[in-house]
Amino acid sequence: xxxxxxxxxxxxxxxxxxxxxxxxxxxxxxxxxxxxxxxxxxxxxxxxxxxxxxxxxxxxxxxxxxxxxxxxxxxxxxxxxxxxxxxxxxxxxxxxxxxxxxxxxxxxxxxxxxxxxxxxxxxxxxxxxxxxxxxxxxxxxxxxxxxxxxxxxxxxxxxxxxxxxxxxxxxxxxxxxxxxxxxxxxxxxxxxxxxxxxxxxxxxxxxxxxxxxxxxxxxxxxxxxxxxxxxxxxxxxxxxxxxxxxxxxxxxxxxxxxxxxxxxxxxxxxxxxxxxxxxxxxxxxxxxxxxxxxxxxxxxxxxxxxxxxxxxxxxxxxxxxxxxxxxxxxxxxxxxxxxxxxxxxxxxxxxxxxxxxxxx
Numbered sequence: 001x002x003x004x005x006x007x008x009x010x011x012x013x014x015x016x017x018x019x020x021x022x023x024x025x026x027x028x029x030x031x032x033x034x035x036x037x038x039x040x041x042x043x044x045x046x047x048x049x050x051x052x053x054x055x056x057x058x059x060x061x062x063x064x065x066x067x068x069x070x071x072x073x074x075x076x077x078x079x080x081x082x083x084x085x086x087x088x089x090x091x092x093x094x095x096x097x098x099x100x101x102x103x104x105x106x107x108x109x110x111x112x113x114x115x116x117x118x119x120x121x122x123x124x125x126x127x128x129x130x131x132x133x134x135x136x137x138x139x140x141x142x143x144x145x146x147x148x149x150x151x152x153x154x155x156x157x158x159x160x161x162x163x164x165x166x167x168x169x170x171x172x173x174x175x176x177x178x179x180x181x182x183x184x185x186x187x188x189x190x191x192x193x194x195x196x197x198x199x200x201x202x203x204x205x206x207x208x209x210x211x212x213x214x215x216x217x218x219x220x221x222x223x224x225x226x227x228x229x230x231x232x233x234x235x236x237x238x239x240x241x242x243x244x245x246x247x248x249x250x251x252x253x254x255x256x257x258x259x260x261x262x263x264x265x266x267x268x269x270x271x272x273x274x275x276x277x278x279x280x281x282x283x284x285x286x287x288x289x290x291x292x293x294x295x296x297x298x299x300x301x302x303x304x305x306x307x308x309x310x311x312x313x314x315x316x317x318x319x320x321x322x323x324x325x326x327x328x329x330x331x332x333x334x335x336x337x338x339x340x341x342x343x344x345x346x347x348x349x350x351x352x353x354x355x356x357x358x359x360x
Contacts, residue, residue, distance in 0.1 A: 006050050010101055013053040031059050037067035048116075048125070049075060053101045055109040055132045062113040064140075069120030075128040077104045104132040113138040124165055126173035136177040140185035141170075167209055174212040183221040184213070186228075187259070216250040223257040226298060229279075244275040251288050257296040259330070272299075273312045277319060284323035295320065296328040 009027070016025040033054055037046030048068040054060055076082060080103060111133045116126075119141065130136060174186065210228065213219065229249070230242040249256070276297055282288040283295075299313075313329075320327040 006053075010050075010053045013056055014101060017056060028058055030057055032062040033060060034064045035066070035068070047073065048119075048129070049073065049102055050100070052104050055105055055111065056101065058110065060109070060111055063111050064113075064115035064117065065119070066117040067120075068116070070125045075104060075125035076102065077106050077128055077131065079106065104128050106131055107134055109133045112136060115140040117142050119143050121166065121170075124169035127169050127176065130173045130176045133177070135180040137180055138183040139174070139177070139181060141174070142185065142187045143170075171209045171212040175215070178216050180218060181216055182218050184216075184219060185223040187223075187225055210245075210248050214248055214250055216252060219250050219252050220254040221257075222249070222253055222255070223259065226258040226260050229258075229275075244278050246279055246282055246288065249289070252291060253289055254291050255294045255296075256289075256292060258298055260298040269309060270312065273309070273316060276316055280316070280319050280323055280325060283320075283325050287323070292323075292325055294326040294328060296330060299329045 012025065012027055016027060019025065035051060035054075046068045048065060048070065051063075051065060051068065054063055083102070109132045112135060114130065114133065114136055115138075116129070117140065121143065126141065130139070174184065213222070213224075229244050229246065231245045276299075279289075280295070283292045284290060299309075317327055
């Protein structure tokens with residue numbers, strides 16, 4: 001059913017693009033779309049190339065996808081003459097341009113909110129998606145399966161080159177709309193220790209994954225793994241020492257949410273609290289983060305005097321209050337990871353009352 005719906009939408013968009021009065025077409029009024037991969041699909045993801053028609057809709061402002069990715073086939077834009085293809089079992093299937101819209105536009109889509117949830121990109125494609133838009137204000141990229149980033153599966157130089165290309169593509173995609181982005185949610189769900197890839201950044205990738213946020217001009221809200229702020233200092237067998245690198249974040253932030261995939265050992269919590277204090281020291285008047293209003297930390301503790309963290313947490317809250325920052329603790333361990341579906345902004349219910357909406 002979903003496949004048929006996408007085919008019908010593709011044909012309708014092609015007809016609308018070729019028509020003399022496209023504004024009269026119902027799809028021309030669509031402003032909000034949520035696309036999820038078919039639950040009966042044989043692969044764990046659905047090729048995102050089929051979403052290309054939505055980037056040609058003249059009034060679409062909000063687009064969210066879930067369980068979609070490249071599935072082996074690269075995404076292409078209108079300046080790319082190569083045919084688009086998808087993996088069909090053991091063979092490649094070239095998309096017929098008479099039946100599909102396989103190429104993405106460049107800088108013409110009005111989409112301002114783009115959510116790629118539980119994405120699976122095994123080849124470059126993030127940059128093609130964000131470059132299709134004129135101006136993105138809200139971007140959420142939650143990578144659920146990024147197969148080529150798993151260093152344990154990298155065996156040959158060709159694979160290494162692909163890892164570098166994917167990291168570079170992801171970095172450029174996040175930084176592409178640096179002048180307009182106001183809100184970013186970013187998470188690598190299965191590979192939170194990004195420092196494993198530091199040698200790629202230092203050798204061939206011109207834009208490090210760590211550096212893609214610090215030059216944002218308007219970024220106000222950010223949700224990201226706390227590992228993003230870590231720099232590995234030493235590795236001594238079982239113990240890895242890290243330090244906090246706060247200049248990876250832009251000074252424009254008003255709300256910062258730090259999350260993690262793993263628990264912190266109780267013996268290391270004092271070091272973790274020290275890093276939080278270091279971050280708060282840079283808040284308030286005259287600090288790097290003078291505009292920060294709230295800081296959400298991945299810390300689960302019992303708020304009682306019997307808790308071994310009680311005193312340190314109390315001191316942290318006092319420091320935050322002196323800086324004018326509200327500290328929020330995520331007490332549910334399940335909240336440590338990036339939420340699977342970022343909440344639409346504005347809410348979907350509100351959107352249904354006021355705007356056109358499509359979800360399937």
